[in-house]
Amino acid sequence: DTEVTQTPKHLVMGMTNKKSLKCEQHMGHRAMYWYKQKAKKPPELMFVYSYEKLSINESVPSRFSPECPNSSLLNLHLHALQPEDSALYLCASSQDFRYGGTGMDEQFFGPGTRLTVL
Amino acid sequence: GQSLEQPSEVTAVEGAIVQINCTYQTSGFYGLSWYQQHDGGAPTFLSYNALDGLEETGRFSSFLSRSDSYGYLLLQELQMKDSASYFCASPNQAGTALIFGKGTTLSVSS
Numbered sequence: 001d002t003e004v005t006q007t008p009k010h011l012v013m014g015m016t017n018k019k020s021l022k023c024e025q026h027m028g029h030r031a032m033y034w035y036k037q038k039a040k041k042p043p044e045l046m047f048v049y050s051y052e053k054l055s056i057n058e059s060v061p062s063r064f065s066p067e068c069p070n071s072s073l074l075n076l077h078l079h080a081l082q083p084e085d086s087a088l089y090l091c092a093s094s095q096d097f098r099y100g101g102t103g104m105d106e107q108f109f110g111p112g113t114r115l116t117v118l
Numbered sequence: 119g120q121s122l123e124q125p126s127e128v129t130a131v132e133g134a135i136v137q138i139n140c141t142y143q144t145s146g147f148y149g150l151s152w153y154q155q156h157d158g159g160a161p162t163f164l165s166y167n168a169l170d171g172l173e174e175t176g177r178f179s180s181f182l183s184r185s186d187s188y189g190y191l192l193l194q195e196l197q198m199k200d201s202a203s204y205f206c207a208s209p210n211q212a213g214t215a216l217i218f219g220k221g222t223t224l225s226v227s228s
Binding site for chain 2: 056
Protein backbone atom coordinates (compact mmCIF):
# COMPACT_ATOMS: atom_id res chain seq x y z
CA ASP A 1 0.00 0.00 0.00
CA THR A 2 1.79 3.12 -1.24
CA GLU A 3 -1.01 5.52 -0.59
CA VAL A 4 -1.68 8.47 1.66
CA THR A 5 -5.37 9.04 2.24
CA GLN A 6 -7.02 12.23 3.39
CA THR A 7 -10.53 13.03 4.55
CA PRO A 8 -12.63 14.91 3.83
CA LYS A 9 -11.96 15.79 0.18
CA HIS A 10 -13.83 19.06 0.48
CA LEU A 11 -14.73 21.11 3.53
CA VAL A 12 -16.68 24.32 3.85
CA MET A 13 -16.68 25.96 7.25
CA GLY A 14 -17.60 29.21 8.91
CA MET A 15 -15.16 31.30 10.87
CA THR A 16 -16.60 30.13 14.19
CA ASN A 17 -16.59 26.40 13.36
CA LYS A 18 -14.24 23.73 14.66
CA LYS A 19 -13.32 20.99 12.21
CA SER A 20 -10.57 18.42 11.71
CA LEU A 21 -8.67 17.11 8.71
CA LYS A 22 -7.45 13.54 8.78
CA CYS A 23 -4.53 11.83 7.09
CA GLU A 24 -3.50 8.17 7.13
CA GLN A 25 -0.61 6.16 5.72
CA HIS A 26 0.28 2.48 6.11
CA MET A 27 3.72 2.49 4.55
CA GLY A 28 5.54 2.48 7.86
CA HIS A 29 6.84 5.98 7.22
CA ARG A 30 8.23 7.76 10.25
CA ALA A 31 7.80 11.34 9.04
CA MET A 32 4.50 13.03 8.24
CA TYR A 33 3.86 16.54 6.98
CA TRP A 34 1.11 19.11 6.58
CA TYR A 35 1.33 21.54 3.68
CA LYS A 36 -0.89 24.40 2.60
CA GLN A 37 -1.20 25.17 -1.10
CA LYS A 38 -2.86 28.15 -2.69
CA ALA A 39 -3.85 28.12 -6.36
CA LYS A 40 -0.91 28.38 -8.77
CA LYS A 41 1.57 28.34 -5.86
CA PRO A 42 3.93 25.67 -4.51
CA PRO A 43 3.11 23.65 -1.39
CA GLU A 44 4.06 25.57 1.74
CA LEU A 45 5.23 23.53 4.71
CA MET A 46 3.23 23.93 7.93
CA PHE A 47 4.22 21.10 10.28
CA VAL A 48 6.51 18.08 10.37
CA TYR A 49 6.08 15.10 12.67
CA SER A 50 8.92 12.68 13.13
CA TYR A 51 8.38 9.48 15.10
CA GLU A 52 5.03 10.90 16.26
CA LYS A 53 6.64 14.02 17.74
CA LEU A 54 6.25 17.52 16.37
CA SER A 55 9.61 18.42 14.90
CA ILE A 56 8.88 21.52 12.88
CA ASN A 57 6.23 24.22 13.18
CA GLU A 58 6.76 26.79 10.47
CA SER A 59 5.33 29.66 12.56
CA VAL A 60 1.80 28.56 11.82
CA PRO A 61 -1.01 30.48 13.60
CA SER A 62 -2.46 28.69 16.61
CA ARG A 63 -5.85 28.36 14.92
CA PHE A 64 -4.19 25.36 13.22
CA SER A 65 -3.42 22.58 15.69
CA PRO A 66 -1.73 19.36 14.54
CA GLU A 67 -1.98 16.03 16.28
CA CYS A 68 -0.32 12.68 15.64
CA PRO A 69 -2.27 9.99 17.55
CA ASN A 70 -0.06 7.16 16.24
CA SER A 71 2.52 6.43 13.58
CA SER A 72 -0.11 6.05 10.83
CA LEU A 73 -2.41 8.96 11.57
CA LEU A 74 -2.07 12.71 11.38
CA ASN A 75 -4.81 15.21 12.17
CA LEU A 76 -5.09 18.94 11.67
CA HIS A 77 -7.59 20.64 13.97
CA LEU A 78 -9.05 23.88 12.71
CA HIS A 79 -10.66 26.58 14.82
CA ALA A 80 -11.61 30.20 14.18
CA LEU A 81 -10.17 30.22 10.69
CA GLN A 82 -10.13 33.22 8.39
CA PRO A 83 -11.25 33.36 4.75
CA GLU A 84 -7.59 33.70 3.68
CA ASP A 85 -7.01 30.21 5.12
CA SER A 86 -9.01 28.78 2.22
CA ALA A 87 -6.61 26.52 0.35
CA LEU A 88 -5.73 22.93 -0.50
CA TYR A 89 -4.30 21.19 2.56
CA LEU A 90 -1.94 18.40 1.68
CA CYS A 91 -0.64 15.66 3.89
CA ALA A 92 2.57 13.84 2.98
CA SER A 93 4.78 11.15 4.43
CA SER A 94 8.32 9.95 3.91
CA GLN A 95 10.31 7.02 5.15
CA ASP A 96 12.63 9.05 7.29
CA PHE A 97 12.92 12.56 8.61
CA ARG A 98 16.31 13.82 7.57
CA TYR A 99 17.90 13.95 4.18
CA GLY A 100 21.28 12.37 4.06
CA GLY A 101 19.91 9.17 5.53
CA THR A 102 18.23 6.42 3.56
CA GLY A 103 14.78 6.71 2.12
CA MET A 104 14.22 10.43 2.50
CA ASP A 105 14.33 10.94 -1.26
CA GLU A 106 10.62 10.81 -1.85
CA GLN A 107 7.59 12.31 -0.19
CA PHE A 108 4.22 10.67 -0.83
CA PHE A 109 1.36 13.15 -0.95
CA GLY A 110 -2.29 12.56 -0.25
CA PRO A 111 -4.96 13.98 -2.57
CA GLY A 112 -5.59 16.90 -0.24
CA THR A 113 -8.57 18.54 1.41
CA ARG A 114 -9.93 21.58 -0.37
CA LEU A 115 -10.94 23.94 2.40
CA THR A 116 -13.22 26.93 1.98
CA VAL A 117 -13.69 29.31 4.90
CA LEU A 118 -16.73 31.55 4.64
CA GLY B 119 18.08 31.93 2.71
CA GLN B 120 17.23 29.31 0.19
CA SER B 121 15.62 29.76 -3.22
CA LEU B 122 14.89 27.76 -6.34
CA GLU B 123 14.13 29.51 -9.61
CA GLN B 124 12.28 27.95 -12.50
CA PRO B 125 10.34 29.33 -15.47
CA SER B 126 6.68 29.99 -14.77
CA GLU B 127 5.33 28.56 -18.03
CA VAL B 128 6.43 26.33 -20.88
CA THR B 129 4.40 25.32 -23.93
CA ALA B 130 5.07 22.51 -26.37
CA VAL B 131 3.35 20.19 -28.83
CA GLU B 132 2.74 16.47 -28.59
CA GLY B 133 5.77 14.38 -29.43
CA ALA B 134 8.21 17.20 -28.70
CA ILE B 135 10.96 17.37 -26.08
CA VAL B 136 10.91 20.01 -23.38
CA GLN B 137 13.45 20.96 -20.72
CA ILE B 138 12.46 22.69 -17.48
CA ASN B 139 15.39 24.36 -15.77
CA CYS B 140 15.90 24.97 -12.08
CA THR B 141 18.64 27.07 -10.53
CA TYR B 142 19.09 27.09 -6.81
CA GLN B 143 20.79 29.00 -4.05
CA THR B 144 21.15 27.01 -0.86
CA SER B 145 23.59 26.78 1.99
CA GLY B 146 24.04 23.08 2.57
CA PHE B 147 22.81 21.18 -0.47
CA TYR B 148 21.52 17.62 -0.36
CA GLY B 149 20.03 17.17 -3.81
CA LEU B 150 17.26 18.19 -6.17
CA SER B 151 13.84 16.57 -6.51
CA TRP B 152 11.15 16.99 -9.12
CA TYR B 153 7.41 16.69 -8.54
CA GLN B 154 4.50 16.71 -10.98
CA GLN B 155 1.09 18.05 -10.06
CA HIS B 156 -1.97 17.90 -12.26
CA ASP B 157 -4.72 20.47 -11.75
CA GLY B 158 -6.70 19.51 -8.68
CA GLY B 159 -4.35 16.64 -7.87
CA ALA B 160 -1.58 15.85 -5.44
CA PRO B 161 2.11 16.34 -6.17
CA THR B 162 3.74 13.09 -7.24
CA PHE B 163 7.42 12.35 -7.07
CA LEU B 164 9.29 12.10 -10.37
CA SER B 165 12.98 11.98 -9.53
CA TYR B 166 15.75 12.88 -7.11
CA ASN B 167 19.35 13.73 -7.98
CA ALA B 168 21.82 13.68 -5.12
CA LEU B 169 24.88 13.52 -7.36
CA ASP B 170 25.89 15.17 -10.61
CA GLY B 171 24.68 13.59 -13.79
CA LEU B 172 21.61 12.32 -15.54
CA GLU B 173 18.93 10.05 -14.07
CA GLU B 174 16.56 8.48 -16.56
CA THR B 175 13.13 7.05 -15.84
CA GLY B 176 11.21 6.24 -18.99
CA ARG B 177 10.31 9.40 -20.89
CA PHE B 178 11.53 11.62 -18.07
CA SER B 179 15.13 12.41 -17.20
CA SER B 180 16.59 14.70 -14.59
CA PHE B 181 20.04 16.27 -14.53
CA LEU B 182 22.06 17.93 -11.81
CA SER B 183 25.23 20.00 -11.85
CA ARG B 184 26.22 20.90 -8.30
CA SER B 185 29.09 23.11 -9.48
CA ASP B 186 26.63 25.22 -11.50
CA SER B 187 23.81 25.04 -8.89
CA TYR B 188 21.59 23.96 -11.72
CA GLY B 189 19.36 21.11 -12.69
CA TYR B 190 16.74 20.32 -15.25
CA LEU B 191 13.88 17.98 -15.97
CA LEU B 192 13.71 16.65 -19.51
CA LEU B 193 10.44 15.32 -20.84
CA GLN B 194 10.54 13.42 -24.12
CA GLU B 195 7.80 12.26 -26.48
CA LEU B 196 5.40 14.67 -24.86
CA GLN B 197 1.81 13.58 -24.40
CA MET B 198 -1.28 15.63 -23.59
CA LYS B 199 -1.37 14.02 -20.15
CA ASP B 200 1.99 15.62 -19.36
CA SER B 201 0.22 18.99 -19.10
CA ALA B 202 0.74 19.79 -15.43
CA SER B 203 2.76 21.86 -13.01
CA TYR B 204 6.31 20.75 -12.34
CA PHE B 205 8.15 21.72 -9.16
CA CYS B 206 11.80 21.42 -8.38
CA ALA B 207 12.48 21.02 -4.67
CA SER B 208 15.45 20.77 -2.37
CA PRO B 209 15.87 20.07 1.34
CA ASN B 210 16.45 22.99 3.65
CA GLN B 211 19.83 23.54 5.29
CA ALA B 212 19.00 21.24 8.19
CA GLY B 213 17.87 18.53 5.80
CA THR B 214 14.53 18.32 7.56
CA ALA B 215 12.04 19.66 5.04
CA LEU B 216 11.58 20.27 1.34
CA ILE B 217 11.64 23.76 -0.13
CA PHE B 218 9.74 24.00 -3.42
CA GLY B 219 10.37 26.22 -6.41
CA LYS B 220 7.41 28.27 -7.62
CA GLY B 221 6.53 25.72 -10.26
CA THR B 222 6.46 25.56 -14.05
CA THR B 223 3.15 25.11 -15.81
CA LEU B 224 3.62 22.90 -18.88
CA SER B 225 0.94 23.05 -21.55
CA VAL B 226 1.05 20.38 -24.24
CA SER B 227 -1.07 20.92 -27.34
CA SER B 228 -1.88 18.61 -30.23
